[in-house]
Every structure is written in C-alpha cells, then in structure tokens.
Amino acid sequence: MGAAGPPVAVRFSAVVRRFGKVTAVDGLDLELPPGRPVALLGRNGAGKSTTLSLLLGLDRPDSGAVRVFGRAPGRAMRDGLVGAMLQDVGGVSRVTVREVVAMAAAAAPRPMAAGAAMELAGVAELGARRVDRLSGGQQQRVRFALAVVGDPLLLVLDEPTAALDAAARRSFWESLRAFADRGRTVLFSTHYIEEADDNADRIVVIDRGRIVADGSGAHIKRSVGGRLVSLDLDGTDPQRWAELPGVLSVTVHGDRLRLRSADSDATVRALAAAGAVRGLEVSPARLEDAFLDLTSAKSGPEGETR
Ligand SMILES: Nc1ncnc2c1ncn2[C@@H]1O[C@H](COP(=O)(O)OP(=O)(O)OP(=O)(O)O)[C@@H](O)[C@H]1O
Numbered sequence: 356m357g358a359a360g361p362p363v364a365v366r367f368s369a370v371v372r373r374f375g376k377v378t379a380v381d382g383l384d385l386e387l388p389p390g391r392p393v394a395l396l397g398r399n400g401a402g403k404s405t406t407l408s409l410l411l412g413l414d415r416p417d418s419g420a421v422r423v424f425g426r427a428p429g430r431a432m433r434d435g436l437v438g439a440m441l442q443d444v445g446g447v448s449r450v451t452v453r454e455v456v457a458m459a460a461a462a463a464p465r466p467m468a469a470g471a472a473m474e475l476a477g478v479a480e481l482g483a484r485r486v487d488r489l490s491g492g493q494q495q496r497v498r499f500a501l502a503v504v505g506d507p508l509l510l511v512l513d514e515p516t517a518a519l520d521a522a523a524r525r526s527f528w529e530s531l532r533a534f535a536d537r538g539r540t541v542l543f544s545t546h547y548i549e550e551a552d553d554n555a556d557r558i559v560v561i562d563r564g565r566i567v568a569d570g571s572g573a574h575i576k577r578s579v580g581g582r583l584v585s586l587d588l589d590g591t592d593p594q595r596w597a598e599l600p601g602v603l604s605v606t607v608h609g610d611r612l613r614l615r616s617a618d619s620d621a622t623v624r625a626l627a628a629a630g631a632v633r634g635l636e637v638s639p640a641r642l643e644d645a646f647l648d649l650t651s652a653k654s655g656p657e658g659e660t661r
Contacts, residue, residue: 362424364389364509364540365410370419372405372564379405380416381564389508392531392541394551394558398650402564403544407513410542411439423509431509435464438507440498440515452489453482456500463505476500476530492523499527503534510534512543516550528554548572548646562650576645582619583644586626587634588612599625604648615640615648 365387372380379402387393397403408414409421412428423431431437450458456473460466473479476499481489486497495518502510515531516524531554535541545551551558552572560568560575568575581603588610597605601618611634616622619637626632640648 362389363387363422364424365542366420366422367406367409368420368422370406370409370416370421372409372414372416379564380409383419383561383564383566385559385566387540387542389540390538391557392535392543392555394555395542395544395561396546396548396551396558396646397544397561398546401561401650403561404513405564406561407439407441407511407542407544410511411437411441435466435505436508438502438505438510440502440510440512448485448487450486451482452478452484452486452497452500455486455497456504459501460504465506466504467506469504472500472504475503475533477526491518492520495519495523495527496530499530507539509540509542512541514544514546516545524550548642552642560646560649567649568645572642575649576640576642581615581617581640583638583640584614584616584619584622584626585611585634585636585638586631589631589633596626596631606647613644615644 363386365385367383367385370380370383371378381402383406395403395406405414409416410423410428412430412432421428424436426434426436428437452473453469457469460469460472466472470479473482476496478493478496478500481493481497484493486494489497495515499515502512512531516527519527528550531541531543543555548558557570558568558572558575559566588607593605593607593612596602596612596614599614600621601616602614602622603617604615606613606615614622623635623637626635
C-alpha cells in the first residue's frame with residue numbers, strides 16, 4: 356500500500372494462465388481502485404472465472420503477478436480482506452441459515468454481526484430455516500450473506516445471478532449495491548451487458564483472456580460507436596457486405612443481417628445501389644450491440660478493439 360493516494364484494491368500485471376493449448380488469461384493488466392462496483396463482462400469461456408480464481412488465490416498464474424491490497428491473494432483472503440461468492444459452492448446440509456452465517460462470522464478476523472449480513476442479503480426472516488430446504492434463489496442470498504459477513508474490503512462474485520429469476524435478480528442487485536455503498540470494492544462477472552451497466556460504475560470487457568474494452572457503459576458504447584444498419588437476409592453470403600463503405604462489422608441475427616457502420620449514410624447508399632434494401636432499418640448501436648461486436652468472432656474487417 357503506497358503512501359501516495361488510496362491503495363489499489365486489485366492489480367493484475369501481465370498475468371497469463373494457460374490450460375494446455377488454451378490461454379485462458381492472456382497478458383491481463385488490470386487495476387481496480389477501492390470503493391467502486393466493477394463488472395467483468397464476457398461471453399462463455401472468455402476467461403472470467405479463471406481471472407477471479409487467480410484473484411482469490413485459488414489458482415496461480417503461469418506468469419505475471421496478482422496483488423490484492425498489495426498482498427498476495429491467499430494472504431489477502433486469510434487476512435479477511437476478501438469475500439467471495441463463486442459459481443459452484445456445495446450445499447450445506449442440516450444447519451439453519453442463522454447457524455451457517457454465524458459460523459462464517461466466527462471464522463472471520465473482523466466480521467460484521469451475523470444479523471447485519473443476513474439483513475443485507477435479505478435473509479433475516481429465513482434465519483431459522485434449514486439451508487438445504489431453501490429455494491435456489493434463497494440459497495443464493497445465503498451465499499451472499501456468507502460472502503459479506505466477514506465485512507470484506509473486496510467482494511468477488513462469479514456470475515451471481517445465473518440461477519435467479521427476474522424478481523430475485525432485482526433484489527439481489529439491491530443487496531449488492533447496498534454493500535457497495537459502504538465504500539467497498541465489488542467485482543462481479545456476468546454475461547449480461549445490461550446487468551453490468553445497471554450495477555457497475557465500470558465495465559471491463561474480456562474476450563479470449565484479454566481486455567477488449569474498459570470504461571463506463573456509456574464509454575463502451577461510444578468507443579464502439581457507429582450505427583446499426585439492419586435488413587432482411589437475402590440468401591447470399593453475408594460476408595459480401597463486409598467491404599461496403601463504413602461497415603465495421605457484419606453479424607447475422609435470425610433472418611436479419613446487421614451491419615455496424617461508422618457512416619450509415621454511405622452504407623445505406625451502397626446497399627441501395629446493390630438493390631439490397633428489404634426491411635432496411637437504421638438505428639443507434641445499443642450497448643448489447645457494442646458487447647456483441649467486441650466479443651463475437653468478428654465476421655467483418657478487424658475493428659479497433661480498445
Ligand atoms: N481447469 C481447466 N482446465 C482446462 N481448461 C480450462 C480450465 N479452466 C478454464 N479452462 C478454459 O479456459 C477458458 C476460459 O475459461 P473460464 O472458465 O475462465 O471462462 P468464463 O469466462 O468464466 O466462462 P463462463 O462464462 O462459461 O463461466 C475456456 O476455454 C475454458 O475451457
């Protein structure tokens with residue numbers, strides 16, 4: 356922890372992690388200042404879980420370094436600075452919610468009251484219930500209570516809402532924001548850009564183990580930019596449109612062709628000249644489009660990715 360300015364919560368320096376031929380994390384440089392919710396966004400297999408495992412000291416990089424509040428990840432965990440909610444946490448049987456949260460509190464160096472963690476997670480009224488008899492959504496909330504009861508400075512969550520329905524998601528994010536409002540750093544992974552945009556101040560987009568965008572939702576949208584020109588597929592190879600003026604990328608969604616364009620007027624003129632105007636629409640690029648563009652195997656010309 357340096358004397359100048361606040362300490363960095365998380366620092367990845369040139370981190371590489373390979374599994375056989377797969378490079379799951381590919382030279383990752385990332386710095387998170389304390390006190391903000393940050394989303395790690397990427398599609399399946401992008402390297403999110405591996406990144407979080409390295410951060411938690413559950414795995415080690417092949418090269419590069421990971422530091423959490425200036426300490427080795429394992430040390431930071433043992434010092435109670437980090438709380439985690441991972442994807443595959445085995446169920447606990449026979450104990451009640453209150454018991455399991457109290458046990459976790461007893462194991463932490465400087466916990467909050469078990470009741471406070473249950474309150475924060477929205478499981479205060481489930482205290483006397485057996486954990487193994489709760490619904491999936493309720494169990495997820497208990498896991499959240501277990502992750503926060505140590506009152507960690509950094510909370511790490513791997514796809515925390517994967518198994519939740521819409522209502523459970525909403526209340527989960529409320530709990531998470533309430534925790535972040537205590538000035539804690541929160542890093543969560545997700546597949547969903549809307550979820551990232553709604554619940555994080557900063558979105559780090561990762562693809563093939565590399566950061567392809569980093570900033571607010573608005574920043575990411577701007578950095579991808581452009582407008583979306585969509586039209587009905589005409590049965591020809593979509594690739595033929597990749598070379599049209601302005602076109603940054605070409606994707607196919609159902610029976611629609613989507614061209615993201617830096618100059619939609621020029622793209623539309625070229626399409627019209629080629630007689631391809633069926634169902635033509637021009638719209639601003641949405642956040643979802645930006646994400647797809649950043650992370651889908653590019654079918655158009657390689658775009659600037661940062
Ligand atoms: N223990 C492992 N052994 C072999 N390959 C692995 C291992 N862990 C991860 N990988 C591979 O590394 C890549 C990144 O996986 P990772 O689980 O980090 O991605 P992810 O972004 O978390 O994906 P998801 O959203 O599906 O959980 C994938 O290609 C995956 O198959």
